[in-house]
Amino acid sequence: MFFTKSFGYAVRGILYVGLMSNEKKRVQIDEIAEKLAVPKHFLGKIMNKIVKEHILDSTKGPYGGFSLNKDTLSIPLIKVLEVTDGLEQFSMCALGLRKCNPEHPCPVHHEMEPLRSNLKRALTNATINDLVAGNKPELIRNISAF
Amino acid sequence: MFFTKSFGYAVRGILYVGLMSNEKKRVQIDEIAEKLAVPKHFLGKIMNKIVKEHILDSTKGPYGGFSLNKDTLSIPLIKVLEVTDGLEQFSMCALGLRKCNPEHPCPVHHEMEPLRSNLKRALTNATINDLVAGNKPELIRNISAF
DNA sequence: CGTATAAAAGATTTTAATGTCTTTTATATG
DNA sequence: CATATAAAAGACATTAAAATCTTTTATACG
Ligand code: FES
Ligand code: FES
Numbered sequence: 001m002f003f004t005k006s007f008g009y010a011v012r013g014i015l016y017v018g019l020m021s022n023e024k025k026r027v028q029i030d031e032i033a034e035k036l037a038v039p040k041h042f043l044g045k046i047m048n049k050i051v052k053e054h055i056l057d058s059t060k061g062p063y064g065g066f067s068l069n070k071d072t073l074s075i076p077l078i079k080v081l082e083v084t085d086g087l088e089q090f091s092m093c094a095l096g097l098r099k100c101n102p103e104h105p106c107p108v109h110h111e112m113e114p115l116r117s118n119l120k121r122a123l124t125n126a127t128i129n130d131l132v133a134g135n136k137p138e139l140i141r142n143i144s145a146f
Numbered sequence: 147m148f149f150t151k152s153f154g155y156a157v158r159g160i161l162y163v164g165l166m167s168n169e170k171k172r173v174q175i176d177e178i179a180e181k182l183a184v185p186k187h188f189l190g191k192i193m194n195k196i197v198k199e200h201i202l203d204s205t206k207g208p209y210g211g212f213s214l215n216k217d218t219l220s221i222p223l224i225k226v227l228e229v230t231d232g233l234e235q236f237s238m239c240a241l242g243l244r245k246c247n248p249e250h251p252c253p254v255h256h257e258m259e260p261l262r263s264n265l266k267r268a269l270t271n272a273t274i275n276d277l278v279a280g281n282k283p284e285l286i287r288n289i290s291a292f
Numbered sequence: 293c294g295t296a297t298a299a300a301a302g303a304t305t306t307t308a309a310t311g312t313c314t315t316t317t318a319t320a321t322g
Numbered sequence: 323c324a325t326a327t328a329a330a331a332g333a334c335a336t337t338a339a340a341a342t343c344t345t346t347t348a349t350a351c352g
Contacts, residue, residue, distance in 0.1 A: 061349030
C-alpha cells in the first residue's frame, strides 16, 4: 500500500548509512544489502539514483562506499519518494480516472482528498534527521527485515 | 497511489450498474466497458469476482447482464477493495518491512499509522449507496474516463 | 604503473498486474 | 430442440516493478 518496494529500500538504505556514519565514514552496498536483507544489485541501482539527486554521496574504489553529505539529514521524505516513485500519484485520481479534479470529483474524491493531503504534508515535514533520532540499536533493528 | 486499477474499474463498474438500474434491469459488459472506456474482457473478469462475492448479480444469455441485488447498495467500499486488492495492505508495514508492528515501529510508522486507520475507516463507512447518491448525469460523467 | 576494491552501468530474467483474444457455458425465446 | 445472446473461462501477450548476473569505470595504495 502507498509506496513501492524501491521507496522502502531507499529510506532504509539512507537510514542505515546515517546510523553508521558515527562509526565509519563510508558504508558499502554489500553491508547495507546484507543488514537490510535486500537484493544487493537492485538496491545498488536505487542508491545510485539517490546519489544522483545529491541525497547521499558515494565514492568508488577502496575505502569507497556511501556517505552522508551536508544536506542529507535535512532532506524531506517526499524528496526520496519523488526519486523512487515520482509524485504524480498526488495529482492523480484515486480511482485512476485521470488527473484528480475537485470540480468533477470522482465518487471517492471526498474520502480520499484529505488523506492524500495529510500524507503529502507528513512526507514533506518529516526529514531524514527526524527518522534517525532516537535509540540507535532499536532503529537498526527496526529497519532490518525482522 | 493507494489502489490498483482493478479496484477503480470495479467501483466504477458497480456504480454504472447502480446508476442504470432505474432504466434497465440488467446492464451488459459491452455497454459498461464502452461507457467507462475500460478494456472489456479485463473488466469482465473483475465483474465476475464481484458477482462471486455477491456484490452484484449476473445472468448469462439473452437479456442477461449485471444487476443489483438486495445487498449491493449497503456494501462498503472496503469489501470491494478486499475482492480486487485484498486487505493485507492494512496490516503490512508501509516500508514493506514485514507485518506492521507498533511494538517495533519502522521509521515512518508514526506518520503512516493514523493515515492508514483513517483510510480503513473511510472505506468501511462508505457504502455503494453513499456514492450513488447525488446528481445522476454528473455522476455518470464523473465515472467516465472522458 | 599495477592491482584490488567498490560503485556504476548494462543485459537479462522473473513476477504480478494488466490487457487481448478465443472457446465454453448458461439461458431466453421461438 | 435450435438459435442467438451474454457471461464465464482459458490461453496468451504486454508492461512495469523487482531481481539477478556480468562488465565497465573510478580510485586508493603499494
Ligand atoms: S477525482 Fe478521484 S480522487 Fe479526486
Ligand atoms: S512498522 Fe512500518 S508502518 Fe508500522
